[in-house]
Each structure stands twice: as C-alpha cells, then as structure tokens.
Amino acid sequence: MSIFDNLVAGLGLVANFEAFLSLFIGVIIGTIGGAVPGMSVTMTVALTLPFTFAMTPITGILLLLGVYKGGVFGGSIPAILIKTPGTPASSATVMDGYPMAEKGEAGRALGMALWASCTADLISNLSLILFAGFLASFALSFRPPEFFTLILFSLTIISGVSGKSMLRGAFSAVMGLLLATVGLDLVYGTNRFTFGDPNLMGGLNFIAVLIGLFAIPEILSVVWKPGDAHDRTRGLGKNWVTFAEYKRSFKSIVRGSVIGVVLGSIPGIGAAPSAFLSYSEARRKSPKKENFGKGEIEGVAAAEAGNNGVAGATLIPLLSLGIPGDVITAIIIGAFMIHGLQPGPMMFVTNADLIYGLFIGLIVSSVFLFFIGSAAIRVFKFVADVPRSILFPSILVLCVYGVFAVNNNIFDVGVMFAMGALGFVMLRNDIPAAPFLIAYILGPMLEDNFRQAMLMSGGSPWILVSSPITWVFWGLTALTVTAIVRAGIKAGRNAVQKAVTEEG
Amino acid sequence: MIKLHRQSVMGIFAAGLGGILSFIAIPRWVATPANVPNIVLSPLFWPYTLAGLCVLAGLGLIWVGLHSNERFNEDEGEVSGxxxxxxxxxxxxxxxxxxxxxxxxxxxxxxxxxxxxxxxxxxxxxxxxxxxxxxxxxxxxxxxxxxxxxxxxxxxxxxx
Structure with missing residues (x-):
C-alpha cells in the first residue's frame, strides 16, 4: 500500500468523535500534570495508562500521546511563573522565562513558549511521519543477531546518558534485566526465581513495576520533605507576544526543533539536553547574546523548541524499531502491549492503519495544544495552588486502583509498593530509574533474540558479528562507551581541579 | 574510621548482589532441564551472565567511589524526621x-x-x-x- 492509501486507512480509524475527544482530554490532563509542581509528565502518563484498558487501541494510545504532548508544554508554565520547572526539560526555560516574569512580562514569555512549543511539536511530528516508515522498511530485513545488537546499543546509550554516571546507569539496567528474568523460561518453560508462587510465573506485572518506579518514589519524596508552600505565582502582565517577535525568533525555533528531532530519535537522550543545546546555540548565534539569562524572549523560544522538538521524534525508534527512546515512550509501549500490539517494523505491515491513524492524531494534537495551552496559561494559578498534602494522597489512591485494575490482583499492588521502595532508594542514591524500566521492557526481547541467534548458529557466537548491520551497532556501542567514559574522566578531573582551586 | 564514598557502598552492594545470585539464588531458584544441548541455550546462561555484569558494575563503582569527590544532592539527616x-x-x-x-x-x-x-x-x-x-x-x-x-x-x- 502507498503512503496515501495508509493515510486514508488511518483517517478511517481516527476520524471519529471518541478518538479526538480522548486526544483533547489527554492534552488537558498532560498540561495540568506538567504544570502542577511536584508532578511530572512521566507520572501523569503512568497514572493515565490504567484508564486506557477499557478503550480501543487507537483511542487509548491517543489519550496517552495527548498527555505526553500536553505535559511537555505544561512544564514550562511553572518554570516561568514560579521558577519551578514542571519537567526537567523546562529547566532551560527558567533561565529567561523567570526574569521576564519578574519584569511583569510573564504573559509574553508564556505566549512565546506556547507558539514555539506548537511549532516544534509540528516539525517533530512531521519528521516522525517522514522517517519512521523509512526506518521501519529498512528494519524489516533485521534478523535476531541484528535485533540483539540494536537492543544492546540502545541499552548502552540509555545507561550511559540517563544519569550522572554510566556505571550507575549500567547497574540500574542490569537490575532491570535481572527482574525481567523472573517467570517461566522463554524456551524450556522452567521456573526462574518464581519461588513456587504462581503469581510470579508470568513475570512481574509491567504496569505495577512502572507505576511503582515512577509514582511511589515521588510520594515518598514528599513524605521525606513535606509542606504545602511554594514560591509566589507571578502575574501574567499586560503584554502579549507579537507576531513580529515570533518572526524574529523563528530561526531559533526551527534550529531548536531540528536539534530536538535529532536528539529525540536517539534512544535515551531525552528532552533536557536538547533544550539546553538549543538554548546555547540560540545564544551563540544571537546578536543580542548579552541579554540571554536576563529575560530575552528568544531564549524562551529556543529552550521550548528544543524541549518540544523531542516529543514526536522519540516515537521514531518506538514505532519503527520497537525500542522505547525514553521513559514516557516506554510507558506508551505498555499501552500497545495491553492491547496485544507489538511496536516495531512488522507493525507497519500488519497495523499500518493504526500507525497512520496515530500520525494524524499527532498532527491534530499540535492544534489542540495551541488552544488548550492558551487557556492553561490563564488558569494556572488554580492548578498551582493544589496543596501537595491533597495531591499526593490522591496519587497514592489512584496508583492502587490503577495497578489493581490490570489483572484484578492484589499481589500486583504489593509489587508496586516494593518497586516504589526500590525506586526511592535509587532516587536517593542518584541511580537513574529510566535504564531499569527500559531494560525491564527490552530484557525478554534481548534474551529472546540472543537465544534465537544461538539456535540459528548452533551455538556459535560469530553470528553476532555476521553482517554489516551488526558491525555498525557494535561500532556504535563501542563509540558510545568510549565517549561516555572519556566524558566521565574529564568531568572527574575538572571536579578535582575545582576542589583543589577552592582549597587553595 | 575510614568513611566510604556512597558510590563505593553501592558498588559493594552490587558486587554482593552478583555474588549472592551466582552462588545461592541461581543454583537454588533457576531450574534447568538435564538435556540442554548447548550451554548458551540453557535457562541458567542469561541469569549467570547478568550476575557477572552485576559484579563488574559493582567493582567499577567501588573503584570510582575510591577516586571520587562527587557530592550527592542531599545528605542524610538534612530533613528532620x-x-x-x-x-x-x-x-x-x-x-x-x-x-x-x-x-x-x-x-x-x-x-x-x-x-x-x-x-x-x-x-x-x-x-x-x-x-x-x-x-x-x-x-x-x-x-x-x-x-x-x-x-x-x-x-x-x-x-x-
């Protein structure tokens, strides 16, 4: 089928009131979740996931994608108004957004953040449509050795760039892979770490693991340091962004979007580095570079473009290769799995209508984001004033209902709390949770492809270096490890030098 | 008294976990058929590989911890109660x-x-x-x- 045929089939699937309503509600939920200080897009997407069980696949996945899109923009609202980034990626927006708010120009900063976000979102979605199908058709020729090396490369890069140290990321990923071995063996059906408990034979429930890892530690963090107070919310001011200002910042917005697309399509990098890189590039190229950091509107535009440019691009590896690029897409893969779908190159053959339906939904989400974002800017004060002592007990109850609803099993609720405790320990020790979750998802695929490759070769490991594609992935893995280790050694030397200078 | 860096403590934990897996947990709680034709296809191979990686990550963390002056975000006891x-x-x-x-x-x-x-x-x-x-x-x-x-x-x- 041609792209046009696929688009028509996708439109047939998505052109109904239910699908667009769910996308619209998703963007609202995401914008609120991103805007509430203390919540995160990841947690919001994770908590929305249980509500998709009763929906059709397209409606449920569109709801989650709406939450993702809304959440990425929503994070910029508290970043500008109360100097508290709603998401880590919004930290770059604080640098010029908050000084503008202090000058009484918060409305102007938020307006530019919205316009830049919608433009970058659109560019990112178009890139997804252009590149995902191409990459998937290339990946159709992959055999188990190619998939094994691809997953290994993805895990290496996710472990390396997710946290402050590659070793802690690697340890996190190994723990995730270990947890994925719980259950019956893939080939022989023998027990692995089931301790004779039938609840463990199918492995640990994915939703319980992810909600436990990403929602419960946030509740525990509030328990660790409670309190309802936050910084004063700044007024919006009288000025609004003008088209001339948008035009002046357009180059930075497009540059930031392209940076977002490139970094977003590489598994593991995420939105924060993209936002900071886009911001620093805009400052480097701007004739008003001395104004950056003091309330320059182009700085807000660049940071938000870099941040939102990632949102569509992270779906490229997910849809075309079945590899989640970050934690949020790892949660979205859960929605696919719940509905019996496995993202990857074969999906472009077997469920092309769904893929193209999602593409259409994503384009529409940029339009929804513009209208919902405009309203959210005005009503943020009410959202920001939700006391944490009401919000987090609500999240606790929502987690329990959501996890129980997957299998009607109280055991899963226990697993969620156990994972929450582990997640909190990891959080306190700066061990990133993202490699853990992504390794937990990719673990069975990694092992399965490895064993299939070994079966094909009769146990010879040379099959893992048997084709040019495997050489490329091994080379990229080696390059990634070298680059990250070198960066770590350099950072360590700089820290030692700084400490010596301070002591002197 | 020697004060270990938190990364070294993590490393000791990781290496210990790998050791416990290799010598206690995997032999006891991972079942394998007797007639597996090739070691790499055995249900034991993958858990043992991961346990080995856990030990390696642990040793790496211990080494880095001994040479690190990285400060973690919050020290214990900073928030009362x-x-x-x-x-x-x-x-x-x-x-x-x-x-x-x-x-x-x-x-x-x-x-x-x-x-x-x-x-x-x-x-x-x-x-x-x-x-x-x-x-x-x-x-x-x-x-x-x-x-x-x-x-x-x-x-x-x-x-x-």
Whole structure:
C-alpha cells in the first residue's frame, strides 16, 4: 500500500468523535500534570495508562500521546511563573522565562513558549511521519543477531546518558534485566526465581513495576520533605507576544526543533539536553547574546523548541524499531502491549492503519495544544495552588486502583509498593530509574533474540558479528562507551581541579 | 574510621548482589532441564551472565567511589524526621495492602488517604478528609461501572 492509501486507512480509524475527544482530554490532563509542581509528565502518563484498558487501541494510545504532548508544554508554565520547572526539560526555560516574569512580562514569555512549543511539536511530528516508515522498511530485513545488537546499543546509550554516571546507569539496567528474568523460561518453560508462587510465573506485572518506579518514589519524596508552600505565582502582565517577535525568533525555533528531532530519535537522550543545546546555540548565534539569562524572549523560544522538538521524534525508534527512546515512550509501549500490539517494523505491515491513524492524531494534537495551552496559561494559578498534602494522597489512591485494575490482583499492588521502595532508594542514591524500566521492557526481547541467534548458529557466537548491520551497532556501542567514559574522566578531573582551586 | 564514598557502598552492594545470585539464588531458584544441548541455550546462561555484569558494575563503582569527590544532592539527616515519616508511610502501605481484601478497596483507600494527608502535615485537614472520602468513591464509580473492574468490596460495607 502507498503512503496515501495508509493515510486514508488511518483517517478511517481516527476520524471519529471518541478518538479526538480522548486526544483533547489527554492534552488537558498532560498540561495540568506538567504544570502542577511536584508532578511530572512521566507520572501523569503512568497514572493515565490504567484508564486506557477499557478503550480501543487507537483511542487509548491517543489519550496517552495527548498527555505526553500536553505535559511537555505544561512544564514550562511553572518554570516561568514560579521558577519551578514542571519537567526537567523546562529547566532551560527558567533561565529567561523567570526574569521576564519578574519584569511583569510573564504573559509574553508564556505566549512565546506556547507558539514555539506548537511549532516544534509540528516539525517533530512531521519528521516522525517522514522517517519512521523509512526506518521501519529498512528494519524489516533485521534478523535476531541484528535485533540483539540494536537492543544492546540502545541499552548502552540509555545507561550511559540517563544519569550522572554510566556505571550507575549500567547497574540500574542490569537490575532491570535481572527482574525481567523472573517467570517461566522463554524456551524450556522452567521456573526462574518464581519461588513456587504462581503469581510470579508470568513475570512481574509491567504496569505495577512502572507505576511503582515512577509514582511511589515521588510520594515518598514528599513524605521525606513535606509542606504545602511554594514560591509566589507571578502575574501574567499586560503584554502579549507579537507576531513580529515570533518572526524574529523563528530561526531559533526551527534550529531548536531540528536539534530536538535529532536528539529525540536517539534512544535515551531525552528532552533536557536538547533544550539546553538549543538554548546555547540560540545564544551563540544571537546578536543580542548579552541579554540571554536576563529575560530575552528568544531564549524562551529556543529552550521550548528544543524541549518540544523531542516529543514526536522519540516515537521514531518506538514505532519503527520497537525500542522505547525514553521513559514516557516506554510507558506508551505498555499501552500497545495491553492491547496485544507489538511496536516495531512488522507493525507497519500488519497495523499500518493504526500507525497512520496515530500520525494524524499527532498532527491534530499540535492544534489542540495551541488552544488548550492558551487557556492553561490563564488558569494556572488554580492548578498551582493544589496543596501537595491533597495531591499526593490522591496519587497514592489512584496508583492502587490503577495497578489493581490490570489483572484484578492484589499481589500486583504489593509489587508496586516494593518497586516504589526500590525506586526511592535509587532516587536517593542518584541511580537513574529510566535504564531499569527500559531494560525491564527490552530484557525478554534481548534474551529472546540472543537465544534465537544461538539456535540459528548452533551455538556459535560469530553470528553476532555476521553482517554489516551488526558491525555498525557494535561500532556504535563501542563509540558510545568510549565517549561516555572519556566524558566521565574529564568531568572527574575538572571536579578535582575545582576542589583543589577552592582549597587553595 | 575510614568513611566510604556512597558510590563505593553501592558498588559493594552490587558486587554482593552478583555474588549472592551466582552462588545461592541461581543454583537454588533457576531450574534447568538435564538435556540442554548447548550451554548458551540453557535457562541458567542469561541469569549467570547478568550476575557477572552485576559484579563488574559493582567493582567499577567501588573503584570510582575510591577516586571520587562527587557530592550527592542531599545528605542524610538534612530533613528532620524524614526517616520516621518514611517508616510510617511504609506501615501505611503495608496496612493498605492488608486491608484491601478485608475492608474493600474504597474504605481502605479512604483510610490510607487520610493517614497520608496527616503524615504530610496537611494545612487543610477538613479538605483532606472530604477528598479522602470522595476521591476513592469517584474512582470506584469509574473502575467498577465504566471500566468493568471487579473492585474488592470487603467484608463489612458493600457499595452498589
């Protein structure tokens, strides 16, 4: 089928009131979740996931994608108004957004953040449509050795760039892979770490693991340091962004979007580095570079473009290769799995209508984001004033209902709390949770492809270096490890030098 | 007394975990058929590989910790009463799981909500109580009547 045929089939699937309503509600939920200080897009997407069980696949996945899109923009609202980034990626927006708010120009900063976000979102979605199908058709020729090396490369890069140290990321990923071995063996059906408990034979429930890892530690963090107070919310001011200002910042917005697309399509990098890189590039190229950091509107535009440019691009590896690029897409893969779908190159053959339906939904989400974002800017004060002592007990109850609803099993609720405790320990020790979750998802695929490759070769490991594609992935893995280790050694030397200078 | 860097402590834990897996957990809790033709196809191969990687990551962390002056975000004891609150929250979580089949999900959630709000030193106790009752009931309405989930009802008060 041609792209046009696929688009028509996708439109047939998505052109109904239910699908667009769910996308619209998703963007609202995401914008609120991103805007509430203390919540995160990841947690919001994770908590929305249980509500998709009763929906059709397209409606449920569109709801989650709406939450993702809304959440990425929503994070910029508290970043500008109360100097508290709603998401880590919004930290770059604080640098010029908050000084503008202090000058009484918060409305102007938020307006530019919205316009830049919608433009970058659109560019990112178009890139997804252009590149995902191409990459998937290339990946159709992959055999188990190619998939094994691809997953290994993805895990290496996710472990390396997710946290402050590659070793802690690697340890996190190994723990995730270990947890994925719980259950019956893939080939022989023998027990692995089931301790004779039938609840463990199918492995640990994915939703319980992810909600436990990403929602419960946030509740525990509030328990660790409670309190309802936050910084004063700044007024919006009288000025609004003008088209001339948008035009002046357009180059930075497009540059930031392209940076977002490139970094977003590489598994593991995420939105924060993209936002900071886009911001620093805009400052480097701007004739008003001395104004950056003091309330320059182009700085807000660049940071938000870099941040939102990632949102569509992270779906490229997910849809075309079945590899989640970050934690949020790892949660979205859960929605696919719940509905019996496995993202990857074969999906472009077997469920092309769904893929193209999602593409259409994503384009529409940029339009929804513009209208919902405009309203959210005005009503943020009410959202920001939700006391944490009401919000987090609500999240606790929502987690329990959501996890129980997957299998009607109280055991899963226990697993969620156990994972929450582990997640909190990891959080306190700066061990990133993202490699853990992504390794937990990719673990069975990694092992399965490895064993299939070994079966094909009769146990010879040379099959893992048997084709040019495997050489490329091994080379990229080696390059990634070298680059990250070198960066770590350099950072360590700089820290030692700084400490010596301070002591002197 | 030698004060170990937190990364080294993590490394000792990781290496220890790998050791326990290799010598105790995998031999005891991973079953394998007797007639596996090739070692790499055995159900034991993957867990042993991961245990080995765990030991390697642990040794790496110990080495890095010995040469590191990285400061972690917060040191223990910086927030007063934090450990006690986390301990009480753990008790709430255990009681919550235990109460689900006994009291039912709605009433267990009401109690867990109220207890957590109290633990978080809410400035709005009345609002917290109202939300503690309303929120679980609304969620029950959605999951039981819209999503068709069999929410546990408990042994005392049953909801329609």
């Amino acid at each position: 934090a450990f006690a609150r986390v301990f009480f929250f753990s008790l709430i979580a255990i009681a919550y799981v235990w109460a689900l089949p006994v009291l039912g999900m709605v009433w267990a959630s009401v109690l867990a909500f109220a207890a957590t709000a109290f633990l978080l030193k809410s400035d709005y106790p009345k609002l917290a109580l109202v939300c503690a009752v309303l929120f679980p009931v609304v969620l029950y309405g959605f999951f039981a009547h819209v999503a068709g989930v069999a929410i546990p009802q408990g042994e005392f008060v049953r909801l329609p």
